[in-house]
Amino acid sequence: EDQVTQSPEALRLQEGESSSLNCSYTVSGLRGLFWYRQDPGKGPEFLFTLYSAGEEKEKERLKATLTKKESFLHITAPKPEDSATYLCAVQVIGVGKDSSYKLIFGSGTRLLVRP
Amino acid sequence: DSGVTQTPKHLITATGQRVTLRCSPRSGDLSVYWYQQSLDQGLQFLIHYYNGEERAKGNILERFSAQQFPDLHSELNLSSLELGDSALYFCASSPGIGSETQYFGPGTRLLVL
Numbered sequence: 001e002d003q004v005t006q007s008p009e010a011l012r013l014q015e016g017e018s019s020s021l022n023c024s025y026t027v028s029g030l031r032g033l034f035w036y037r038q039d040p041g042k043g044p045e046f047l048f049t050l051y052s053a054g055e056e057k058e059k060e061r062l063k064a065t066l067t068k069k070e071s072f073l074h075i076t077a078p079k080p081e082d083s084a085t086y087l088c089a090v091q092v093i094g095v096g097k098d099s100s101y102k103l104i105f106g107s108g109t110r111l112l113v114r115p
Numbered sequence: 116d117s118g119v120t121q122t123p124k125h126l127i128t129a130t131g132q133r134v135t136l137r138c139s140p141r142s143g144d145l146s147v148y149w150y151q152q153s154l155d156q157g158l159q160f161l162i163h164y165y166n167g168e169e170r171a172k173g174n175i176l177e178r179f180s181a182q183q184f185p186d187l188h189s190e191l192n193l194s195s196l197e198l199g200d201s202a203l204y205f206c207a208s209s210p211g212i213g214s215e216t217q218y219f220g221p222g223t224r225l226l227v228l
Contacts, residue, residue, distance in 0.1 A: 034216065034217075036219075041203075041222075041224070042221060042222070043117065043119075043205050043219035043220050043221045043222050044158070044205070044219045045117070045219070046117075046216055046217075046218060046219075049216055087158065089158075101212070101213065102160050102163070102171060102173065103148075103158075103160060103217060104160070105157055105158040105159075106157070107157045108157065
């Protein structure tokens with residue numbers, strides 16, 4: 001069964017304290033891995049897409065990396081405005097009649113950055 | 116702002132009732148996806164429509180149905196509502212049917228009393 005696991009569930013950092021969030025997955029036929037940021041009560045906001053092992057993407061203080069079994073979201077010198085839930089999702093394609101690309105989400109990491 | 120719009124933002128109703136949630140995709144996007152997010156389940160894929168046709172079903176209950184209209188907006192119909200249906204409902208859109216990024220709307224918060 002396709003599965004996505006994120007760790008830790010929650011993370012508290014001091015402003016400027018760098019850290020990494022983990023997303024491990026077991027899926028058959030990975031098409032892509034996506035990182036989203038979600039603020040309370042809001043829709044997920046797209047951050048990155050990674051398609052192949054070894055790929056890296058950067059945006060401001062965030063850097064996403066991908067291996068064959070997991071992805072990391074590195075946060076460098078975070079600020080309080082980086083506080084949010086970070087969601088990882090893997091994209092798989094169905095078989096047979098179901099040929100849609102589906103996103104399977106992890107449960108997220110709640111990040112709190114204190115000033 | 117992702118460009119995906121959803122109405123209403125909030126909905127409060129009673130058990131046994133029926134509601135309709137509406138989604139307008141980003142301009143030019145042909146695919147619409149519906150997701151349910153509850154505290155204990157996280158984001159769960161419900162159903163995918165592409166250019167008016169159903170493409171895939173996920174964990175969607177038989178009491179729920181959806182459709183996509185010729186102008187590409189989509190509606191999610193929830194009937195015989197139960198307390199456990201209280202959740203955030205999101206739609207997302209993407210240009211085609213391939214592995215493109217899905218952009219999410221702001222969601223509809225449903226509370227069933």
